[in-house]
Amino acid sequence: MEDQFIKTDILKPENIVYKKTSLMTDKPLSYCPGCGHGTAHRMLMEVIDEMDIVDKTIGISPVGCSVLAYDFMAIDMLGAAHGRAPALATAIKRMWPGHFVFTYQGDGDLAAIGTAETIHACNRGENITIIFINNGIYGMTGGQMAPTTLPGMRSSTSPYGRDVTTMGHPLKITELVAQLPGVYYVTRQAVHTPNHVRKTKKALRKAFELQKENKGLSLVEIVSNCNSGWKMTPVNSNKWMEDNMFPFYQLGDIKVDGKLVVKTETSEKE
């Protein structure tokens, strides 16, 4: 019992080592239980908080599940039409070159509707940061097949699994834009375990630091789960993601300091 007393005794503000950042509003998130969006939002806000750039940051919320991101992030935000977030970000960045501009997009938004905007913004090398959440499905509209859906993966519009002969192959848009000379930093991370969350935060921090140095576009892809769309429990969907998504969408840096990273045996094992 004495031990219990000591435990409750440390619940004081001066002993806090981790709490939700003040840049996340108190509004309950509209996402499903276990969705990676919440963690990604929080890491992004923590980076902005730690860099102390709140009054100089403008975010663009996309169309999709995270369309209400402006309700949850206590920063200046704009909503873009379907897939047009990089175009809007380009405009804002050119008007205010000293501001930090980021877009937060899902795979249906960035890799399907907004492919042209994404590729051309990357090709122009705009000084913006694109945060790309890849869950291999259109989560908000009911789990339809997205360009990033894996071969054989079931969705509501591919109930027998994605057949690559008729439905095409999954689009690795992150690797695609990494080839463009205007892109300076490209990485792929995840947010389902503490270790991955820490790595994602570091990657986001780096992306924003590069924006300060006017180096070019940085793209951080976060492979995430969609337990409602995949019809699994959150824990099982994270496991499924590790077993099926990660072999295809390999985590790690793809382009660092404007140079493509050459994958070796040791770096893949990580």
Place this chain on the structure above:
Amino acid sequence: MAKVIGDIAIDIEKCKGCEVCLAACPFTVIAMSKEVNSKGYRFAMKVNNECTGCTNCALVCPDGVITVYRAKVETV
């Protein structure tokens, strides 16, 4: 002897019961409740005193409902 101990506080009304924090905790401090909150979700709760304040659970919590405390206490 000084010892570092940790503790967590969970906002049970905002918890959606996704159980992601259970897998992240290295000392199985967290378990799911039998009761439900006002939205009908079973919520995470602390069940023992093994917490070291590592912040793993709070990092992976999608809804950010966990606050972690850590303090150095003198033990005899």
